[in-house]
Structures are given as C-alpha cells and as structure tokens.
Amino acid sequence: MSSESQIPIAARVAPRRFARSLAAFYATLFGVTGVHLPFFTVWLKAIGIDATWIGFITAVPPVTRFTVLPLVTAAAERRQMLRGAIMLTGFATALGFVVIGTQHQPALVLLVYALTCCVWTPMVPLTDAYALRGVARYGLSYGPLRLWGSAAFVACALASGLLLGHVAEVHLIWIVTAVTVVGAMVALTLRPLDRPASAPAASAGARKLLGDPGFLAIIISSALIQSSHSAYYIFASIAWRQAGFSGLTIAALWVIGVLAEIVLFALSPRFTLPSAMLVVIAAASAVVRWTITAQDPPLAVLAVVQLAHGLTFGLTQVGIMGLMVHHVPVHVMARGQGYLTACGGIVASTTSIVSGMVYARYGLGVYDMMAAMGAAGGLVMWLSRKRFTH
Secondary structure, eight states: OHHHHHHHHHHHHHHHHHHHHHHHHHHHHHHHHHHHHHHHHHHHHHTTOOHHHHHHHHTHHHHHHTTHHHHHHHHHHHTTOHHHHHHHHHHHHHHHHHHHTTOOSHHHHHHHHHHHHHHHTTHHHHHHHHHHHHHHHHTOOHHHHHHHHHHHHHHHHHHHHHHTTTSOGGGHHHHHHHHHHHHHHHHTTOOOOOOOSOHHHHHHHHHHHTTOHHHHHHHHHHHHHHHTTHHHHHHHHHHHHHTTOOHHHHHHHHHHHHHHHHHHHHHGGGOOSOHHHHHHHHHHHHHHHHHHHTTOOOHHHHHHHHTTHIIIIIIHHHHHHHHHHHHSOGGGHHHHHHHHHHHHHHHHHHHHHHHHHHHHHHGGGHHHHHHHHHHHHHHHHHHHGGGOOO
C-alpha cells in the first residue's frame, strides 16, 4: 500500500527535477552568450588585435554551425550519449576559454577560438534535443524551460556592462570564462533520460529526415524567419546611434525585445493553435515589424515595434520546437536539431553578407529584404501546414 502511494509522488518529482536542472542549464548556456556577444570583441581590441583579424575571428561561430556542429550532434546520437555530450562539450568549452584568455597573438587566438567553437556551438542544439526528449517524456512545455535562457542573457549582459566600469577591458575574457565554468558544473545536474532506440534504428531514421518534405519545411521556414533578424542584430545599434539615440536608450530598446520574448515563452503553454500556425503568425509579424522599422519611425513607435520581438523570434522558436517534438522521431532528435541549426547557420551567414552590401547602398531599406525573408518563411510553412497534425 505504501509503495503504491509513492508512485504518483515519484511521477511528479521526476518532471520537476528535470525541469529545474534544465532551466538552470539554459540560464548558464545563454548567460555565456549574454557576456560574450557584447564584450568579446571589446576584449579582442583591448589586447591589440586589429579589425581585420577581429573579422576573421568572429566569423568562426557561424561557420562551425554548418560544418562541425552536425557531425557532433550525429556522433552524440549514434553513441546514445546526448546528456554526456552536453557535459563533455560544457567542460571542453570552459577549458577552451581558459586557454583563449592566455593568448594574445591573433593567429593563436583564432586557432584556439576555432577549436573552442567546435565544442561550444553544438551545445544549443544538443540541449534543445535533450529538452525536447524531456518534453515528450514528461509532458512538459518547452517555453517555460527556455525562458530562463533569455532571462539570463539579459541579466549577464547588464551585469557585465556594470562590471565594465570596474574591470579592465583586457580582463573581460575571464568573465566569459567564469560563466562557462559555472555552466559546466550545472551540466552535471542534468537528469538522465531513457534511451529511446538502438543506434542502427537512429541511423536509419536520420537518413530519412532530409528526404522528409515536412522536416525540410520546418528547417527552411525556421532559417528564413530567424535569419530575417540578421540586419537587426548587425545594424540596429549602428542606425540608432546615427539617429542620435543615447547608449542607455539603445540598451533599453534591446532589453524591451528580450523581455517580450521572455513573456511569450512564459505564456506559451496556454497557446492552443497548431504549431504550424504559430510559425505563420510569427512570419506575418516579422513582415510587419521589418516594414515599419524600414520607415525610420520615431522612438515611441520603435519602442512599441520592439515588443514584436516576442512574436518574430520567440513565437517562431516555440512553433518550430512544437513541430520538431511532434514530427521528428525522438531517437533522431539530436540530428534533427543539428540539421535545423546548420540550415539556419548557412542562411544567416549568407544573409549577413548580403545585408551588409544592401545596408551600405540603401541604409534602412535592408529591412525590406528582411521582411521579404519573413514572408518567404511564412509561405513555406503555410503551404506545408497540412503535413502536420499538431
């Protein structure tokens, strides 16, 4: 009688433990990005590396997304060690940044950074694959787990900004390193999941993915809509600075977007529309957002438009993850995430290059190109929506 009464309790405890450890790891994972994104190039400049070398060094992560990353996710899945791969890449990333911090020659920084990115960039798709397996296993919602990553991104970026006034720029790399070390330690708390299938079955399922029109629609729609943010990430702060906005105003505009994203992730369990329709709505929102942004609106309008980031980025992420968890077999989820990220990396890298040329000639007209990409992504999903039952 006692053992029977304990079964429901254990069934409730396991999902909570899984959710807590995963939320904490998402926080450290994106916390690293929150420190790295704004301040890594500042550190490179502070140690005397010139702009040409900085360009080569910062080009490394997108390249690894569509080269090394799919190989890492496939290897982790083939050996059925998804959780173990997250731990290994976490500690390898921390070690990589420790070594990077000791280098000052451009060629050596580039070499060590490239090796580090080979284990760092696969961490997000590995974690998403692990998360979606847990979502399927425990009946959880992806959004409330993922929001902790967005919240940590904001917190770490703001905290690093405050530390910038008290820490010499040549020491910024150690802030990044410290967060990677914390992340590696938190990875040890991730809960084990049941092995879903044998390696041969996983390999056979993976071969079918790229021949599945539904899966291709998922990764193409995601790549187009998410890559429509490329000009925003690269040129928004530059354009806002040229418009005369203060640094505090620019920071506030970025934070508004991320806060909207967090709210959307928190509310996502209440969404009742099919995941494919969520992606279509996100694409339509991207068209509206980038079209308005291209008109160089006043600050008040721009602040309202920034709230749409919750839809253009957050809703796309929720919808795509919903499609992945219901359409991609759980035993090939890591490879599916690898393909998803690789496709996004190719489109994002290409879009960044093209948007630079367009911005140089047409200025904010580059956002019209971004709107067209969002429309194309939405159209792909709309035409493919009947392939999905969720």
